[in-house]
Amino acid sequence: VGGDPMGTTALGAFAQLIGRQGYDLFFVINPYRPFTRDIPMVTKMFHDIEAVSRLKISGIISNPNLGRGTSLEDLRLGLPLVQEMAKALGLPIAWTAITERHTDQLVN
Secondary structure (H helix, E strand, O other), X not given: OOOOHHHXXXXXXXXXXXXXXXXXXXXXXXXXXXXXXXXXXXXXXHHHHHHHHOOOOOEEEEOOOEOEOOXXXXXXHHHHHHHHHHHHHOOOEEEEOOOHHHHHHHHO
């Protein structure tokens, strides 16, 4: 679900059930998005999601992209920003999302 109030509220409706089953909840950070550009904005969104969903976030997914126009350089510049944000939140980066095209560029 998304980090907007509607998606987070829907997630919160299942908080007790999810908590009993065990879970990992990941917070996706794209430093190029308007509401996740800096540490204060990310921190606010992070705490809002935890409060409304009544669930604890356990890790970060780094997703620096500008849509279809994303270059390898955008990924290289975005990852350190997400690393700083994850450090400020005290959480590990579990994964970094990249397109198959960029995977091919990194391998070659």
